[in-house]
Amino acid sequence: MNIRCRKINCKFNHAGTCHAREVHVCRGAYCATYQKDQRKLDLELASELAPTKPNNVPLSCTVCACLYNHDCRCAANGIAVVDNEVSNHADCATFIER
Numbered sequence: 001m002n003i004r005c006r007k008i009n010c011k012f013n014h015a016g017t018c019h020a021r022e023v024h025v026c027r028g029a030y031c032a033t034y035q036k037d038q039r040k041l042d043l044e045l046a047s048e049l050a051p052t053k054p055n056n057v058p059l060s061c062t063v064c065a066c067l068y069n070h071d072c073r074c075a076a077n078g079i080a081v082v083d084n085e086v087s088n089h090a091d092c093a094t095f096i097e098r
């Protein structure tokens with residue numbers, strides 16, 4: 001799965017690309033793999049740093065309410081993950097309610 005992610009204080013985020021071994025999106029449509037890296041600042045990612053290469057991260061998702069979810073698999077071509085500043089979660093922005 002190609003994952004573009006704007007949660008740049010995550011230890012797995014390199015310039016907007018997710019480098020986790022695998023990602024799990026859980027109920028509530030947020031990334032449960034997120035781990036805050038204390039050395040990284042909560043800065044907005046500059047658009048010129050947006051990734052251009054596919055990263056093909058294994059993804060599992062248990063958000064049954066999402067249109068793209070089929071038997072705990074995400075059928076989207078890729079997902080975008082954004083920073084939810086209220087909850088401090090990394091939310092799947094590709095989520096569409098059934």
Ligand code: SF4
Binds near residue numbers: 014032
């Ligand atoms: S928040 Fe999730 S999708 Fe984003 S870089 Fe971290 S592990 Fe990957």
Ligand code: SF4
Binds near residue numbers: 029
């Ligand atoms: S698009 Fe839907 S099925 Fe895919 S990871 Fe996001 S919430 Fe899960």
